[in-house]
Amino acid sequence: xxxxxxxxxxxxxxxxxxxxxxxxxxxxxxxxxxxxxxxxxxxxxxxxxxxxxxxxxxxxxxxxxxxxxxxxxxxxxxxxxxxxxxxxxxxxxxxxxxxxxxxxxxxxxxxxxxxxxxxxxxxxxxxxxxxxxxxxxxxxxxxxxxxxxxxxxxxxxxxxxxxxxxxxxxxxxxxxxxxxxxxxxxxxxxxxxxxxxxxxxxxxxxxxxxxxxxxxxxxxxxxxxxxxxxxxxxxxxxxxxxxxxxxxxxxxxxxxxxxxxxxxxxxxxxxxxxxxxxxxxxxxxxxxxxxxxxxxxxxxxxxxxxxxxxxxxxxxxxxxxxxxxxxxxxxxxxxxxxxxxxxxxxxxxxxxxxxxxxxxxxxxxxxxxxxxxxxxxxxxxxxxxxxxxxxxxxxxxxxxxxxxxxxxxxxxxxxxxxxxxxxxxxxxxxxx
Amino acid sequence: xxxxxxxxxxxxxxxxxxxxxxxxxxxxxxxxxxxxxxxxxxxxxxxxxxxxxxxxxxxxxxxxxxxxxxxxxxxxxxxxxxxxxxxxxxxxxxxxxxxxxxxxxxxxxxxxxxxxxxxxxxxxxxxxxxxxxxxxxxxxxxxxxxxxxxxxxxxxxxxxxxxxxxxxxxxxxxxxxxxxxxxxxxxxxxxxxxxxxxxxxxxxxxxxxxxxxxxxxxxxxxxxxxxxxxxxxxxxxxxxxxxxxxxxxxxxxxxxxxxxxxxxxxxxxxxxxxxxxxxxxxxxxxxxxxxxxxxxxxxxxxxxxxxxxxxxxxxxxxxxxxxxxxxxxxxxxxxxxxxxxxxxxxxxxxxxxxxxxxxxxxxxxxxxxxxxxxxxxxxxxxxxxxxxxxxxxxxxxxxxxxxxxxxxxx
Numbered sequence: 001x002x003x004x005x006x007x008x009x010x011x012x013x014x015x016x017x018x019x020x021x022x023x024x025x026x027x028x029x030x031x032x033x034x035x036x037x038x039x040x041x042x043x044x045x046x047x048x049x050x051x052x053x054x055x056x057x058x059x060x061x062x063x064x065x066x067x068x069x070x071x072x073x074x075x076x077x078x079x080x081x082x083x084x085x086x087x088x089x090x091x092x093x094x095x096x097x098x099x100x101x102x103x104x105x106x107x108x109x110x111x112x113x114x115x116x117x118x119x120x121x122x123x124x125x126x127x128x129x130x131x132x133x134x135x136x137x138x139x140x141x142x143x144x145x146x147x148x149x150x151x152x153x154x155x156x157x158x159x160x161x162x163x164x165x166x167x168x169x170x171x172x173x174x175x176x177x178x179x180x181x182x183x184x185x186x187x188x189x190x191x192x193x194x195x196x197x198x199x200x201x202x203x204x205x206x207x208x209x210x211x212x213x214x215x216x217x218x219x220x221x222x223x224x225x226x227x228x229x230x231x232x233x234x235x236x237x238x239x240x241x242x243x244x245x246x247x248x249x250x251x252x253x254x255x256x257x258x259x260x261x262x263x264x265x266x267x268x269x270x271x272x273x274x275x276x277x278x279x280x281x282x283x284x285x286x287x288x289x290x291x292x293x294x295x296x297x298x299x300x301x302x303x304x305x306x307x308x309x310x311x312x313x314x315x316x317x318x319x320x321x322x323x324x325x326x327x328x329x330x331x332x333x334x335x336x337x338x339x340x341x342x343x344x345x346x347x348x349x350x351x352x353x354x355x356x357x358x359x360x361x362x363x364x365x366x367x368x369x370x371x372x373x374x375x376x377x378x379x380x381x382x383x384x385x386x387x388x389x390x391x392x393x394x395x396x397x398x399x400x401x402x403x404x405x406x407x408x409x410x411x412x413x414x415x416x417x418x419x420x421x422x423x424x425x426x427x428x429x430x431x432x
Numbered sequence: 433x434x435x436x437x438x439x440x441x442x443x444x445x446x447x448x449x450x451x452x453x454x455x456x457x458x459x460x461x462x463x464x465x466x467x468x469x470x471x472x473x474x475x476x477x478x479x480x481x482x483x484x485x486x487x488x489x490x491x492x493x494x495x496x497x498x499x500x501x502x503x504x505x506x507x508x509x510x511x512x513x514x515x516x517x518x519x520x521x522x523x524x525x526x527x528x529x530x531x532x533x534x535x536x537x538x539x540x541x542x543x544x545x546x547x548x549x550x551x552x553x554x555x556x557x558x559x560x561x562x563x564x565x566x567x568x569x570x571x572x573x574x575x576x577x578x579x580x581x582x583x584x585x586x587x588x589x590x591x592x593x594x595x596x597x598x599x600x601x602x603x604x605x606x607x608x609x610x611x612x613x614x615x616x617x618x619x620x621x622x623x624x625x626x627x628x629x630x631x632x633x634x635x636x637x638x639x640x641x642x643x644x645x646x647x648x649x650x651x652x653x654x655x656x657x658x659x660x661x662x663x664x665x666x667x668x669x670x671x672x673x674x675x676x677x678x679x680x681x682x683x684x685x686x687x688x689x690x691x692x693x694x695x696x697x698x699x700x701x702x703x704x705x706x707x708x709x710x711x712x713x714x715x716x717x718x719x720x721x722x723x724x725x726x727x728x729x730x731x732x733x734x735x736x737x738x739x740x741x742x743x744x745x746x747x748x749x750x751x752x753x754x755x756x757x758x759x760x761x762x763x764x765x766x767x768x769x770x771x772x773x774x775x776x777x778x779x780x781x782x783x784x785x786x787x788x789x790x791x792x793x794x795x796x797x798x799x800x801x802x803x804x805x806x807x808x809x810x811x812x813x814x815x816x817x818x819x820x821x822x823x824x825x826x827x828x829x830x831x832x833x834x835x836x837x838x839x840x841x842x
Contacts, residue, residue, distance in 0.1 A: 272781070374787060
């Protein structure tokens with residue numbers, strides 16, 4: 001009893017007990033490993049198999065890369081330096097670098113021209129890709145094709161200037177006439193541009209390219225990765241407007257226009273790019289006026305542009321079909337005519353939906369530019385398979401060269417697809 | 433009070449052709465028709481003049497002339513005395529062969545990689561993501577060349593199998609992996625029911641198709657029984673018997689023998705030779721397209737709502753069966769349309785065979801024949817016609833299949 005009166009309660013908690021730490025295997029890295037890697041027999045087996053695979057790969061690749069020889073003049077010399085160790089012979093990359101990038105005929109003292117064109121391309125493309133940049137930069141983007149043409153091909157500056165003037169005059173005519181009728185403006189612009197080019201072409205003096213400030217480089221001297229980049233960039237940018245026109249044509253109410261577009265698109269999509277390149281290399285010259293010689297680069301460009309335009313048209317058609325019917329009806333009820341409705345209401349939305357698809361086509365097309373090596377143009381793959389592997393010094397350096405080509409393409413294509421994902425998030429204006 | 437009357441019908445004026453929506457589309461189509469007719473006339477005229485200048489004409493007679501070149505990989509009889517048409521046929525069959533094989537393996541790779549990419553195992557899913565990204569972002573031409581290089585550089589030459597103590601040996605004394613291709617034992621029929629080998633093989637295929645139909649019938653019967661009584665009869669043994677008995681009987685009657693490859697003076701002879709270019713092309717196309725199919729499969733599976741998986745789990749299904757019985761059948765509807773275009777891509781990409789020297793139709797008709805005869809227009813047109821037909825056929829067949837698995841909505 002006395003105990004109870006003096007100390008009636010043995011213990012009184014004065015605060016909450018601090019929570020005990022969870023058991024060691026339910027927390028931190030151990031738990032993560034158990035959940036994600038060893039959560040069952042099957043999972044453990046998979047994990048161990050993957051670890052073995054990674055180990056085997058690294059065991060082969062890491063010493064090969066780190067023992068790599070960067071300074072040698074032939075494969076035999078590489079092997080001498082390596083003295084039996086496993087190692088790469090990256091010397092081929094450093095020695096043949098200009099050939100891999102510019103092709104083997106581009107004049108060495110003119111390498112700064114494609115380099116400058118490449119840097120300017122980044123500047124020109126930036127405002128198209130990132131909307132936050134000042135809109136004034138688009139003026140430079142519009143000028144870029146002419147600058148790049150002049151830098152890479154050289155020759156007289158008058159040729160790109162005449163082309164530019166043609167476009168400017170055509171643009172002015174379109175502004176003037178297009179206010180009343182889109183069709184009048186459009187056809188008027190085309191006719192005016194053709195007239196300007198005809199007159200301007202006659203004005204350029206004969207042999208103006210002979211002693212121009214930038215010596216002219218013929219198209220057949222272009223090569224290497226530069227050729228892939230040029231084909232990729234030009235064909236994608238030309239095929240987007242063509243693809244939009246084809247997609248709209250396919251949706252059109254006019255049966256003749258519709259069927260022309262359907263046949264064109266389905267025909268191009270049904271045949272492999274290689275057969276179209278064969279057309280460019282052996283067949284297309286039969287369809288040009290007798291006596292004219294259109295160079296291979298231009299012919300290939302025409303065919304690749306048609307090829308990607310057909311695919312882009314299908315992507316955009318998907319975007320047009322995804323728009324609710326109400327958008328078309330709303331545009332009609334506002335009293336807009338067809339060109340206005342398309343330009344102001346339908347296309348901005350449809351193109352936004354189509355961006356991931358267009359980027360996919362662009363990546364695929366850029367990868368497909370390697371196919372020109374089959375019709376003996378010396379792009380990156382053509383250079384590797386042709387002049388470099390056939391030379392006595394570097395016969396047998398497969399891994400380093402194809403690894404390099406694969407790496408270049410991977411970097412470019414992966415960045416493009418990452419950009420597309422960023423853009424998709426950026427453009428997602430609907431509430432989710 | 434005023435009465436409403438129709439406005440007087442305007443007489444037709446010329447300006448209505450461009451300003452009146454009733455006539456405008458007609459105007460545009462007429463302009464388009466004229467433009468097309470003019471350009472066809474212009475191009476055709478150029479073509480005729482160019483051909484006349486080169487002393488050529490359009491004629492397909494070259495298809496009957498002797499080809500004079502050899503093709504190492506062939507499914508039908510062919511030698512250098514055969515005609516160009518025969519060479520084109522050999523190439524055509526080779527294209528179909530590699531496209532067919534690659535479609536099957538690409539689907540297998542793609543489904544495995546796509547399912548594993550969604551695995552709970554962090555390492556495996558990351559590994560599959562790396563596989564998909566690496567293969568999708570590097571041109572297929574580079575992959576074909578790399579894999580062909582691996583084949584020729586890593587595998588031993590036939591003479592490595594020679595001598596007392598050879599550096600390489602044949603697997604089970606029947607399979608030889610060399611840098612010239614793989615040599616396999618070839619099944620042959622000693623006393624076939626028909627004179628020709630092709631007919632005998634057709635008979636085997638017919639027997640297998642028959643077994644497949646019988647298996648389906650057995651399954652249907654079992655389902656009917658299950659619906660009536662609630663018990664599903666065990667059909668495993670019966671199914672096995674239906675597959676094995678007719679096949680084995682046929683093999684015994686026709687006297688199956690294996691023609692095993694043997695090392696002769698310079699190379700293996702006998703057996704079935706699957707050439708290096710074919711294997712390289714097949715493998716490269718399957719692993720490249722597999723990466724694309726993996727993404728389609730992943731998207732298809734993720735399109736099925738999580739509730740389906742959870743409901744199946746609540747019914748007590750194991751994770752493997754959830755995938756097979758609940759998720760994949762629904763995901764298939766999402767996966768099949770992009771799968772069709774991947775199959776078309778494989779068929780079209782098989783034309784890259786020309787880079788490794790596999791004799792497909794682009795290499796025979798569009799390569800050697802074109803160079804020998806100089807009939808560029810005819811060869812390229814035939815080539816395009818073939819690929820168009822193949823593409824349209826594949827998409828037709830797959831669309832029929834797509835229609836059969838599509839959700840039947842009322």
